[in-house]
Amino acid sequence: xxxxxxxxxxxxxxxxxxxxxxxxxxxxxxxxxxxxxxxxxxxxxxxxxxxxxxxxxxxxxxxxxxxxxxxxxxxxxxxxxxxxxxxxxxxxxxxxxxxxxxxxxxxxxxxxxxxxxxxxxxxxxxxxxxxxxxxxxxx
Amino acid sequence: xxxxxxxxxxxxxxxxxxxxxxxxxxxxxxxxxxxxxxxxxxxxxxxxxxxxxxxxxxxxxxxxxxxxxxxxxxxxxxxxxxxxxxxxxxxxxxxxxxxxxxxxxxxxxxxxxxxxxxxxxxxxxxx
Numbered sequence: 001x002x003x004x005x006x007x008x009x010x011x012x013x014x015x016x017x018x019x020x021x022x023x024x025x026x027x028x029x030x031x032x033x034x035x036x037x038x039x040x041x042x043x044x045x046x047x048x049x050x051x052x053x054x055x056x057x058x059x060x061x062x063x064x065x066x067x068x069x070x071x072x073x074x075x076x077x078x079x080x081x082x083x084x085x086x087x088x089x090x091x092x093x094x095x096x097x098x099x100x101x102x103x104x105x106x107x108x109x110x111x112x113x114x115x116x117x118x119x120x121x122x123x124x125x126x127x128x129x130x131x132x133x134x135x136x137x138x139x
Numbered sequence: 140x141x142x143x144x145x146x147x148x149x150x151x152x153x154x155x156x157x158x159x160x161x162x163x164x165x166x167x168x169x170x171x172x173x174x175x176x177x178x179x180x181x182x183x184x185x186x187x188x189x190x191x192x193x194x195x196x197x198x199x200x201x202x203x204x205x206x207x208x209x210x211x212x213x214x215x216x217x218x219x220x221x222x223x224x225x226x227x228x229x230x231x232x233x234x235x236x237x238x239x240x241x242x243x244x245x246x247x248x249x250x251x252x253x254x255x256x257x258x259x260x261x262x263x264x265x266x
Binding site: 009034090105111 | 163164195198199200202203231234
């Protein structure tokens with residue numbers, strides 16, 4: 001699946017549904033499907049909300065490739081430079097009701113992905129993520 | 140699928156809210172709106188049970204709304220207990236250590252037992 005969307009929240013959610021449909025048709029299991037949806041939501045919502053502070057129109061490209069059981073996701077955008085890996089993990093007090101914690105979404109995205117790479121080139125930000133159900137940590 | 144919120148208040152000291160669907164950046168605003176009707180259900184010292192059996196997905200936006208609900212109930216001297224989180228929701232709770240584990244129950248019997256125990260502690264202090 002390859003998809004280019006404008007930097008608007010409603011388009012993000014249309015893209016999430018498209019991605020989920022693609023994974024469903026490829027028989028990706030429901031737990032991995034939910035992981036991909038969560039990482040996509042956290043990263044795309046973050047880009048749309050914070051990536052274009054000047055309010056300009058932007059574009060985000062989403063590529064999803066499924067190989068055996070492994071899902072490869074690539075996101076490219078023309079937002080301002082942002083490396084999700086450079087964000088400090090939040091301090092987790094064991095009860096998020098006690099105070100407002102920033103960076104939860106990015107922390108979730110990084111924790112759930114098996115592999116997470118960031119690069120910036122002439123086109124903008126590029127994030128490459130791998131989801132491997134066999135990497136699932138024992139709980 | 141959108142988020143469906145239903146609530147019921149069988150007694151003054153215990154109310155239940157059911158969440159169904161997804162609690163995410165697309166639906167959290169509707170949930171926050173529903174909170175205005177939910178929080179007054181809980182009187183001082185009361186318990187709000189949030190039944191998560193039908194909630195299939197939560198993201199950080201949903202976690203924030205849930206935290207907000209717990210905080211509002213806490214501010215009314217009430218208590219929020221979470222019932223039966225499904226695999227994706229449980230996984231997200233675990234990663235961000237979202238709620239004290241003592242406030243999450245896998246079934247109603249476990250939750251009733253906990254509330255009975257709390258009740259006994261109140262009516263028979265020191266025993």
